[in-house]
Amino acid sequence: MRDEYLKKQARWLSEGQIDRRQFIKTAIAAGLAVPSALTLATDVLAATPKKGGKFRMGSSYGSTTDALDPGTSENGMTQNIIYARGNHLTEVNNDGKLIPELASGYEPSNGAKTWVFDLRQGVEFHNGKTMTADDVIATFNYHRDENSKSAAKGLLSAIKEIKKDGDNRVIFELEGGNADFPYIVSDYHIMIMPSEDGGISDANSPIGTGGYIVESYEPGVRALFKRNPNYFKEGRAHFDEVEMITLSDTTARQNAIMNGDVDFIDNVDPKTVALLGRVPSLEILKTTGTQHYTFPMRVNSAPFDNYDLRMALKYAIKRQELVDKILLGNGEPGNDVPVNASMPFFNTELPTHEFDAEKAAFHYKKSGHSGALQLSVSDAAFPGAVDAAQLVAASAKEAGIDIELVREPSDGYWSNVWNKKPWCACYWGGRPTQDWMYSAAYTKDTEWNDTAWKTGEAADKFNELVVAARSETDEAKRKDQYWEAQRLLQDDGGALVGMWASFIHAHGKGLAHEEEVAANWQSDGAKVSERWWFA
Structure with missing residues (x-):
């Protein structure tokens, strides 16, 4: 009873309904000793948000090739800028839960093929324009346009139609059911922008909500x-x-x-x-969380178009050594899938890609390749990326594989190297669901498929499974689909997921x-x- 009373008094203190002296008096009256009452008052006030001051953030990311267009955001600096100046229909809160943001609520129907989002009323853009359903529709259509280069294009490919019901309700019709759709619309690229004449006239405008x-x-x-x-x-x-x-x-x-x-x-x-x-x-x-460090091989570029060469490299990495020496224990080894035990439907029966010099040498000989493999790297990819690449080169050498490190400039790394060079270093912040992670980086329709693993028997089957699992309501069947998707990706794909950080x-x-x-x-x-x- 006393604890509830003190919680109420603490809330009043944090909200300014009572001052510090009044709080201390009531706490003492409730039976707290004077030192305890003083400490509690100090703790409550310290935890109460205060307005004011200039906050200065030092970011490890950012490039001269960056832009304000949310669709082109590809690093942590532009992501922070988006979240500071704009909002999305939903957001993942600081406690990890998905909550409405510019939406006031959302409901599915028709087997999750139809999603209705009610919008908050009275929200204004920085230029004074009131946000309406037109802005939401124009924003999504900007990313969905057939000529769009937005990183969110693949995420939204399942949208069949978007329409409005008045100024404050948006209805999404999907090709198939998608229980994860409210997560998708929280993607940082899909910041709601002000529309003009039914479209987005300037995606590089700084205006947001x-x-x-x-x-x-x-x-x-x-x-x-x-x-x-x-x-x-x-x-x-x-x-x-x-x-x-x-x-x-x-x-x-x-x-x-x-x-x-x-x-x-x-x-x-x-x-x-x-x-x-x-x-x-x-x-x-x-x-x-779900951050992982990778060395993506583009399977449409020789020699990484060879299955055995890719498999040789997967067995040529000492992953625990990467965790020990690069992360100093602040993480865990990767296993060539962008999924870990924190995510639903993680495949606990995947084979483990541990260092095996004999297997690596076997597959390398079978590939028929000779000469050095070039690995483009910069610490812009992730802290310690150059050192990590050196460890990869050293362990591969034990299997008879020669790796030449190409040190790339930090500025422009994400525009000029990543998703372009045949083999490079990369980081992924990860996504909370498998469908979102795959749609962001592994399905055939996303701009960010940095392994270019889009065609072939295994890739075709993988893409079919992702689509099927998206609308599957039977948990056992969905698990089987995601387990098989992970198996195909780990075996045939071009992702070397070295460590979770x-x-x-x-x-x-x-x-x-x-x-x-x-x-x-x-x-x-x-x-x-x-x-x-x-x-």
């Missing part, structure tokens, strides 16, 4: 924002100003947080975690956040600017 208004943007350098005074979300977007700075160099990023030049950094190198943890003004934050951040102790921190992306679901505050 988000908690912050873009003041300036220099791709690959920095983005500056000011708080949106008309933001529709209560208890979010607390900072007066936000500055996001690209600090792709690991040492520069580390020095910036140690010197107080920024308040928060992502992608702390596991090798420097202990050092940063000893700095009195800093805290280390680790979250574990924890997200590691460092921030000043002056920053505060809710107890739950999202792990669907790094930086609190890439929404640190919206969810955090200065204590």
